[in-house]
Each structure stands twice: as structure tokens, then as C-alpha cells.
Amino acid sequence: xxxxxxxxxxxxxxxxxxxxxxxxxxxxxxxxxxxxxxxxxxxxxxxxxxxxxxxxxxxxxxxxxxxxxxxxxxxxxxxxxxxxxxxxxxxxxxxxxxxxxxxxxxxxxxxxxxxxxxxxxxxxxxxxxxxxxxxxxxxxxxxxxxxxxx
Amino acid sequence: xxxxxxxxxxxxxxxxxxxxxxxxxxxxxxxxxxxxxxxxxxxxxxxxxxxxxxxxxxxxxxxxxxxxxxxxxxxxxxxxxxxxxxxxxxxxxxxxxxxxxxxxxxxxxxxxxxxxxxxxxxxxxxxxxxxxxxxxxxxxxxxxxxxxxxxxxxxxxxxxxxxxxxxxxxxxxxxxxxxxxxxxxxxxxxxxxxxxxxxxxxxxxxxxxxxxxxxxxxxxxxxxxxxxxxxxxxxxxxxxxxxxxxxxxxxxxxxxxxxxxxxxxxxxxxxxxxxxxxxxxxxxxxxxxxxxxxxxxxxxxxxxxxxxxxxxxxxxxxxxxxxxxxxxxxxxxxxxxxxxxxxxxxxxxxxxxxxxxxxxxxxxxxxxxxxxxxxxxxxxxxxxx
Numbered sequence: 054x055x056x057x058x059x060x061x062x063x064x065x066x067x068x069x070x071x072x073x074x075x076x077x078x079x080x081x082x083x084x085x086x087x088x089x090x091x092x093x094x095x096x097x098x099x100x101x102x103x104x105x106x107x108x109x110x111x112x113x114x115x116x117x118x119x120x121x122x123x124x125x126x127x128x129x130x131x132x133x134x135x136x137x138x139x140x141x142x143x144x145x146x147x148x149x150x151x152x153x154x155x156x157x158x159x160x161x162x163x164x165x166x167x168x169x170x171x172x173x174x175x176x177x178x179x180x181x182x183x184x185x186x187x188x189x190x191x192x193x194x195x196x197x198x199x200x201x202x203x
Numbered sequence: 204x205x206x207x208x209x210x211x212x213x214x215x216x217x218x219x220x221x222x223x224x225x226x227x228x229x230x231x232x233x234x235x236x237x238x239x240x241x242x243x244x245x246x247x248x249x250x251x252x253x254x255x256x257x258x259x260x261x262x263x264x265x266x267x268x269x270x271x272x273x274x275x276x277x278x279x280x281x282x283x284x285x286x287x288x289x290x291x292x293x294x295x296x297x298x299x300x301x302x303x304x305x306x307x308x309x310x311x312x313x314x315x316x317x318x319x320x321x322x323x324x325x326x327x328x329x330x331x332x333x334x335x336x337x338x339x340x341x342x343x344x345x346x347x348x349x350x351x352x353x354x355x356x357x358x359x360x361x362x363x364x365x366x367x368x369x370x371x372x373x374x375x376x377x378x379x380x381x382x383x384x385x386x387x388x389x390x391x392x393x394x395x396x397x398x399x400x401x402x403x404x405x406x407x408x409x410x411x412x413x414x415x416x417x418x419x420x421x422x423x424x425x426x427x428x429x430x431x432x433x434x435x436x437x438x439x440x441x442x443x444x445x446x447x448x449x450x451x452x453x454x455x456x457x458x459x460x461x462x463x464x465x466x467x468x469x470x471x472x473x474x475x476x477x478x479x480x481x482x483x484x485x486x487x488x489x490x491x492x493x494x495x496x497x498x499x500x501x502x503x504x505x506x507x508x509x510x511x512x513x514x515x516x517x518x519x520x521x522x523x524x525x526x527x528x529x530x531x532x533x534x535x536x537x538x539x540x541x542x543x544x545x546x547x548x549x550x551x552x553x554x555x556x557x558x559x560x561x562x563x564x565x566x567x568x569x570x571x572x573x574x575x576x577x578x579x580x581x582x583x584x585x586x587x588x
Contacts, residue, residue, distance in 0.1 A: 061332035116398045116399050126322065126334025129335075155336060177335065
């Protein structure tokens with residue numbers, strides 16, 4: 054039976070009903086980094102610990118990927134006939150780090166700097182085992198269901 | 204005032220036409236540029252004592268000696284991304300300034316596949332999932348940096364098209380340029396939206412071409428040419444913590460100026476002048492927003508003033524501060540190894556008064572170049588006559 058598998062191990066917690074991005078925190082200066090890295094470019098330290106980021110954030114800037122990226126490296130659909138533009142943005146998470154991410158929205162009228170977003174999983178492709186390979190993305194939080202910072 | 208022995212002059216310049224040249228290897232475009240630079244100053248290849256050169260995708264520069272002549276010179280390959288040409292020039296400058304050599308060369312050339320740059324993730328220290336997820340595109344960075352900048356400083360969408368319109372108009376009177384067809388603002392604005400807010404004709408394309416510069420101890424320069432151009436500053440800087448650069452899976456909420464600001468300040472200090480002394484400038488215009496943002500990052504205006512300056516025509520060939528008089532990357536394309544040296548080539552022409560129909564009218568005495576590239580590197584030069 055087909056199942057979802059992550060695009061890579063160690064990018065977000067998995068398996069999980071509410072996956073979170075896995076980051077590093079410098080134990081010397083509190084700098085947060087994503088993905089995980091062992092050294093801190095802020096203070097030149099080399100002691101970091103893994104932390105899980107909040108699942109919500111705010112949009113700091115964005116664009117829309119309007120043409121199929123080259124494959125490789127891109128693993129999603131690059132067929133010009135069926136390619137669908139996708140949003141890309143930097144999402145500020147708790148004022149600690151801004152993570153570059155796909156956005157589930159690719160509409161200039163629906164993307165606003167400062168809008169609230171939450172992390173979701175975004176299907177990229179189906180692998181040879183029939184499993185759905187997913188990466189992370191951020192989606193708008195509708196005002197009625199916004200849970201704030203979790 | 205006679206030049207000092209540790210000053211550095213550019214005595215010869217050569218360029219292979221930028222564009223697409225099917226059947227012509229990148230390195231041969233570099234060789235052509237070298238031969239043209241030697242002819243420009245009447246030197247023979249065996250008078251060149253050292254060289255720094257590089258390309259990103261067209262092989263090792265030092266192999267060109269098998270065509271130019273096996274003279275035994277010191278030839279060092281440079282690989283520094285989009286600042287490869289600038290780094291070659293910086294290295295050549297210091298080799299003469301140190302007193303080690305009298306005459307040397309900086310050369311850059313390239314030949315890229317069509318379409319946006321395909322990023323080699325591992326060589327950038329990035330993980331495969333980043334590219335697999337559709338994030339590793341330089342075009343996205345440019346769109347996102349510009350979108351935030353327009354939000355912060357009230358730059359309007361029509362201003363973006365004006366910058367590209369100027370570039371193609373300048374390119375149309377540059378016989379070495381790739382794109383020599385002038386385009387209207389409407390045609391530019393209505394072309395395919397590649398990475399909001401940037402359309403197809405607001406981006407430059409990876410291309411082909413070569414540039415070579417012959418450098419000489421300034422006090423000997425007039426032995427070889429009548430019109431030496433002096434290299435008053437050559438600076439390369441990398442990014443500091445907190446700057447917003449291309450190929451960054453994350454940013455810090457702490458904001459710092461990028462490497463362009465640092466390189467620019469250092470270059471002005473080295474030359475002992477300020478932005479108000481610059482008569483003509485070539486600024487990295489990978490896309491139109493880059494030119495707009497780099498005007499401020501290089502000290503030529505405050506953030507946000509570009510909207511008015513561009514509306515007033517200040518950056519036109521006939522304007523107060525002509526910018527990208529040869530059409531820039533937008534009209535010339537970006538052969539990475541050669542691109543920074545193209546800017547210097549254009550400034551030498553402008554300072555000599557040899558730029559033909561695109562000659563700036565202000566009798567230029569001081570000229571400025573700025574190149575920017577992955578993973579957050581800037582190179583600046585200041586030239587004078």
C-alpha cells in the first residue's frame with residue numbers, strides 16, 4: 054500500500070501527525086539555523102543542539118516560481134504542459150529564524166508580507182515503490198482557525 | 204602628477220563578443236579576447252609575465268597557453284563564482300602593486316548551457332532535498348529580495364521595466380552585446396512572469412563570451428600605450444552574518460548590510476574618493492531589481508531614491524550618473540567568468556573616450572564597477588584616467 058515518505062531524513066520530524074522542522078540552536082549565542090548544522094556562523098562556535106521549530110510563522114518575503122525548475126535537482130513535475138507555479142517565501146518563525154519554504158499559495162492577490170502561515174506537507178512526486186514523496190511547505194492560516202504560535 | 208611605481212594601469216583591453224556562439228569553445232573566446240588585448244597595446248604574448256584567469260563552466264584558464272604560446276609564465280586559475288573575473292583582476296592588481304611583476308593579465312571567459320543556472324548543490328554546501336523541493340534557484344532569490352525591497356522602499360512595478368528598457372536600448376548601440384534589439388516597457392512588462400515581480404526580459408541569461416585586460420606598473424604604462432587607465436581600487440568581499448544572500452535555506456532575523464556595501468566602502472576608502480566623484484558606473488544587473496538595489500548599496504543614493512532617479516533619467520547615458528552604459532548583464536548576458544571584466548572593459552572605453560555612440564557626455568574621469576554573485580560575494584573596482 055502506498056504511503057507518504059519524506060524528501061529526506063532529518064529535515065522535519067517523521068513520522069508525525071504534526072511534523073516540525075528540525076533546526077540547530079547555538080548553545081553559545083542562541084542563533085538558530087536550518088537545516089541542522091554543527092557550526093555557528095554568528096559567533097564561530099561549534100556547539101549546537103537540535104531543536105524543533107514552531108509550526109507557525111509569518112511571511113517575510115515571497116515570490117512565485119513561474120517556470121519548471123531544471124531537473125535534476127528538482128524532483129517535482131517539470132512538464133511544461135502540466136507544470137503549476139508554486140509559491141516560495143521566507144517564513145519568520147518566532148523571530149528566531151527565517152526559513153525558505155515552498156508556499157501552497159501561488160496567487161499574487163493572496164500572498165501578503167506579514168501574513169500568518171502554518172507548516173504542511175506538500176507532495177513532490179511518486180517514487181518507484183509507489184510511495185508519495187513529500188517536502189514541507191507553508192500554507193495560510195485562515196483567521197477562524199488560527200491557533201497562533203504553537 | 205606622475206604615477207607611482209606601485210600604482211597599476213590597464214594598458215590593453217580585449218573582448219570576444221558576448222552572446223551564443225555555437226561551435227566556438229569558451230576557452231577559444233578567452234584566447235580571442237587575449238589576442239585582442241595584446242593588439243590593443245601592441246604587446247607580444249611573451250612580454251606577459253603572469254596571468255590570473257578563470258571560467259565557471261568552460262574549463263581551466265591556464266590551458267590557453269597551449270594556443271597563446273608556452274612561454275613559461277606564472278598562470279594561476281581563479282574560481283570564485285560570479286566574482287571570478289573580479290578576483291582575477293584583484294589578484295593581478297596586487298601582483299603588480301607588490302612589486303613582484305611589471306606586466307600581467309586578468310582573463311575571464313565562459314560558456315553556459317541554456318536556461319537558468321543549474322545549481323550544483325554539493326559545491327554550495329547544500330543538501331539534495333533543497334533542490335529536489337524546488338528551492339535552489341537564483342531567480343527565486345532575486346524575486347524575493349526585490350519583493351521585500353519594493354515593500355520596504357516603495358519602488359513601483361513600472362520602474363522595473365524602465366531599467367530593462369534602458370539596458371536593451373544601450374545594448375542596441377553596443378556591437379559587442381548579445382541582445383541588440385531595443386524593447387518597449389510594455390513588451391518587457393508583458394513577457395512571461397518568471398519569478399514575481401520579475402518577467403522574462405527583466406532577467407539576464409547565462410551566456411558566452413570572454414574579456415582580457417593587460418595590466419602594467421603605472422610608471423611604465425606610457426611605454427606601451429598613450430592612454431593608460433589607472434586602477435585605483437580593486438576589492439572583493441564575502442558576506443557577513445545577517446545579510447540576505449542567494450542560496451540560503453535560512454536567514455537570520457538579524458539584518459546586516461550585504462557584501463556590496465562592504466566592498467564599496469572599502470573601494471572608496473582605497474581610492475580616497477566618494478560616490479559623488481564617480482562619472483560612470485557599471486553595476487551588477489542580474490535582473491532589474493539588482494541594478495536598482497545596487498545603486499543604493501554602492502552609495503550612489505539613499506534606499507528608495509531610485510524611483511525618482513530612474514524617472515528623471517539620471518542613470519541614462521546622458522544622465523547625471525550613467526549606469527550600465529553597455530547594456531549591462533541584461534543586454535550582454537552573463538558568462539560568469541567574464542562578466543565582471545566586461546564592466547571594466549566598458550569603463551576603460553568610456554574613460555578613453557572610445558565608447559562611440561554610447562560615450563557618456565560628461566568627459567568622465569572616474570569610473571566604477573560592481574559585480575555580485577553566489578554565495579554572497581561582491582567585487583568593486585574604481586578606475587581613473
